[in-house]
Amino acid sequence: MSKMVVFPGQGSQVVGMGKDLYENSADARAIFAAADAALGFSITKICFEGPAEDLMLTKYTQPAILTVSYALWKELSKRHQIDGVKYMAGHSLGEYTALVASGAVDFAEAVRAVHQRGSFMQDAVEVGKGSMAAVIDVPRDAIYKMCDESGHIVSPANFNSPKQIVISGIAEGVDWVVNKLKTENKKAMKLKVSAPFHSELMKPAETRMKEVLWAMNLGGFRTEVISNVTARPFTSLDEIRPLLTSQICGAVNWEDSILFAHRSGVTELIEVGPGNVLAKLAGQIVPDMKTRNVANWTDIQNFGA
Secondary structure, eight states, rough: OOOEEEOOOOTOOOOEEEHHHHHHHHHHHHHHHHHHHHTTTTTHHHHHOHHHHHHHHHHHHHHHHHHHHHHHHHHHHHOOOOOOEEEEEESSSHHHHHHHTOOOOOOOOHHHHHHHHHHHHHHHHTTTTEEEEEESOOOEEEHHHHHHHHHHHHEEEEEOOSSSEEEEHHHHHHHHHHHHHHHHHOOEOOOOOOOOOOSGHHHHHHHHHHHHHHHBBBBBSSSEEEEEESSSSSOOOGGHHHHHHHHHHHHHHHHHHOOOOHTEEEOOOOEEESSSSHHHHHHHHHTOEEEEEOOHHHHHTTEEE
C-alpha cells in the first residue's frame, strides 16, 4: 500500500494553531524560532494569539500555515515510522510545504518566499475589485463556457473535486457567473477572500514572485512532489521555479493530482496541517481512499493507534 502526504493551503488557518505542538515539542519550538528569525517578526505570536484579522492577512496567513504544517510533519515523522510514502503534494500555498518536507527547498527560504508571495498577491488587485466563488456539482466544460460568456476576466481557479470547482476573477464577472448558475438552480457561494487568487489578475504578483523564486536555492527530492499545475510529479529541480511561478495565475489541479496518485497505487492520504479540508476532498475524489489528518499534538500522539 502506497501513501501520499498532503499539506493545506490558505483558508485552513485558525488562531491558536500549532500552540499545543509548540508546548510539547522542542523541535517544533526550533522551527517556529527559525521562522521568526527568517521573517524578522514573530509569526509565532500571530499563530498563537492572532488577532484573527492579522492572521487572515495573506502576507501572514501563508508563512503561518507553512510553519505549522512543517512543524507537524517534522514531529510526526520523528515519532512514527511512516512507510510507503510515494508522493507529497500541497494545495496552492501547501505546495511550498510539500517541497520543504521533500527536501527540495530550505524551510527558511520557503517561509520568506511565501511571506513575499502573500504580499505580492494582496497588492496585485485593489481590495474589492476581484472575488472568488465555489461552484457545486457543475461540470468543468459548463463552467468554462459560463466564464467565457461573462465577458469579464473570470476563470476556474481550483479544481478541488468532482463536486467543487472554485472560480476567480473580476468581481463583476464572478457575480455574473454566480447569478447565471442560480437561475439554473445550481449552487454557487461567494468566498470570503481578500483577492482573486489563481486568476489572470494575479499577473503582477507572478512577475514579482519570479525574481524571488529564481534567487531561491534548491536541494534534492527525498520524495516526489506532485505539481498543482501539471498534476504530475516534478521531473527535476529545474521545474520547480517555473511551475511555482505559473501556479500563481494558473488553476490548482487538485482533483487530477489525487486521481494521478491513486492510479499510481496510492491508497492512503495523510493530511498534515491545520484543518481537514484535503482529507474531505479526497473522499469526494476517490471514495475508497483511506484518509487521516494530523492537525495538532493529540493527532500526532494518536497516529500509531
